[in-house]
Amino acid sequence: xxxxxxxxxxxxxxxxxxxxxxxxxxxxxxxxxxxxxxxxxxxxxxxxxxxxxxxxxxxxxxxxxxxxxxxxxxxxxxxxxxxxxxxxxxxxxxxxxxxxxxxxxxxxxxxxxxxxxxxxxxxxxxxxxxxxxxxxxxxx
Amino acid sequence: xxxxxxxxxxxxxxxxxxxxxxxxxxxxxxxxxxxxxxxxxxxxxxxxxxxxxxxxxxxxxxxxxxxxxxxxxxxxxxxxxxxxxxxxxxxxxxxxxxxxxxxxxxxxxxxxxxxxxxxxxxxxxxxxxxxxxxxxxxxx
Amino acid sequence: xxxxxxxxxxxxxxxxxxxxxxxxxxxxxxxxxxxxxxxxxxxxxxxxxxxxxxxxxxxxxxxxxxxxxxxxxxxxxxxxxxxxxxxxxxxxxxxxxxxxxxxxxxxxxxxxxxxxxxxxxxxxxxxxxxxxxxxxxxxx
Numbered sequence: 214x215x216x217x218x219x220x221x222x223x224x225x226x227x228x229x230x231x232x233x234x235x236x237x238x239x240x241x242x243x244x245x246x247x248x249x250x251x252x253x254x255x256x257x258x259x260x261x262x263x264x265x266x267x268x269x270x271x272x273x274x275x276x277x278x279x280x281x282x283x284x285x286x287x288x289x290x291x292x293x294x295x296x297x298x299x300x301x302x303x304x305x306x307x308x309x310x311x312x313x314x315x316x317x318x319x320x321x322x323x324x325x326x327x328x329x330x331x332x333x334x335x336x337x338x339x340x341x342x343x344x345x346x347x348x349x350x351x352x353x
Numbered sequence: 354x355x356x357x358x359x360x361x362x363x364x365x366x367x368x369x370x371x372x373x374x375x376x377x378x379x380x381x382x383x384x385x386x387x388x389x390x391x392x393x394x395x396x397x398x399x400x401x402x403x404x405x406x407x408x409x410x411x412x413x414x415x416x417x418x419x420x421x422x423x424x425x426x427x428x429x430x431x432x433x434x435x436x437x438x439x440x441x442x443x444x445x446x447x448x449x450x451x452x453x454x455x456x457x458x459x460x461x462x463x464x465x466x467x468x469x470x471x472x473x474x475x476x477x478x479x480x481x482x483x484x485x486x487x488x489x490x491x492x493x
Numbered sequence: 494x495x496x497x498x499x500x501x502x503x504x505x506x507x508x509x510x511x512x513x514x515x516x517x518x519x520x521x522x523x524x525x526x527x528x529x530x531x532x533x534x535x536x537x538x539x540x541x542x543x544x545x546x547x548x549x550x551x552x553x554x555x556x557x558x559x560x561x562x563x564x565x566x567x568x569x570x571x572x573x574x575x576x577x578x579x580x581x582x583x584x585x586x587x588x589x590x591x592x593x594x595x596x597x598x599x600x601x602x603x604x605x606x607x608x609x610x611x612x613x614x615x616x617x618x619x620x621x622x623x624x625x626x627x628x629x630x631x632x633x
Binding site for chain 3: 385386387400402403406409411412413416420457458460465466470491493
């Protein structure tokens with residue numbers, strides 16, 4: 214009972230794929246257990262965040278750029294991994310502090326998320342990418 | 354074998370609920386497997402941290418306020434999500450970089466935590482909140 | 494089906510132990526399920542990061558030192574937990590924002606990691622340490 218979700222990205226953004234996970238669990242007939250998600254890359258992240266006001270996502274991306282600025286920012290001249298462009302090493306830094314794996318309890322056939330929680334793929338790179346998320350459901 | 358833990362908070366603080374999880378596992382007769390915890394909110398966090406010196410928690414909260422200052426701090430005038438108060442967007446930022454889900458192996462009927470590890474709910478908001486943590490135990 | 498991996502460290506560094514986890518799963522005959530890892534300490538971290546260019550690890554450690562500087566840095570005079578040395582409280586801060594637990598789906602007898610992903614123990618302390626990582630495999 215595993216699968217891979219694919220998300221196409223075109224620059225830094227938060228992609229809500231909660232509905233894809235929910236649909237897959239529905240198709241499985243999942244009732245009680247845990248769903249595990251792992252993003253198979255090191256320059257993007259998984260995240261559970263507020264799904265109400267899109268400004269939250271804008272501010273999150275803006276803040277990440279402030280604590281991990283692009284490699285061509287005056288404060289980042291000490292970076293050594295620069296061959297893949299000014300957005301690559303900061304993408305690894307962001308990927309280190311945001312989740313790479315998530316586990317969500319499932320009860321009564323539904324993910325036990327809070328009302329305002331959505332599941333996101335957060336893209337940190339500027340160029341278009343095809344991102345994969347491995348998923349397993351384990352009944353309990 | 355799932356449950357929901359509830360914690361009442363009254364401002365930024367770390368709440369140790371290790372004993373609640375341990376008591377639940379004991380009641381279940383859990384022997385070997387994994388316990389999964391998910392906090393059902395986007396402005397507080399889960400955390401495994403040192404349970405010895407309370408100064409560690411004070412310094413952690415102080416540091417989080419320095420890397421994600423309140424919205425009325427001079428360095429944060431660029432924030433757009435400000436309607437819910439100056440502590441709301443920073444709470445989402447902190448919630449993005451601290452854990453939202455935790456998994457703890459269970460062996461011989463006990464969580465395989467280290468000697469100095471406690472399980473915490475970290476509140477980021479100033480107003481009182483009622484926080485829920487979904488939990489599942491999976492035998493293996 | 495649980496075990497403990499031990500890693501000896503001698504100062505801040507990233508230790509790739511992907512092969513140890515893979516060898517253990519092979520010995521178990523693991524086919525499909527999830528492997529859960531938990532580091533049993535509060536001043537080092539787990540991490541999934543790029544295993545290609547070692548400069549990525551150098552830059553990651555350098556950046557962590559910049560956002561969570563040692564306690565004897567002029568910007569950190571406000572710290573209260575200083576008895577265990579200038580590198581201790583920053584180690585707790587880094588341990589709060591990097592993963593303490595990881596879950597990796599296993600399919601067809603292999604961890605479903607991406608091509609460039611390795612599993613690391615990230616040491617934050619300066620003195621030598623013996624670090625333990627609890628692991629459980631759950632078949633699904």
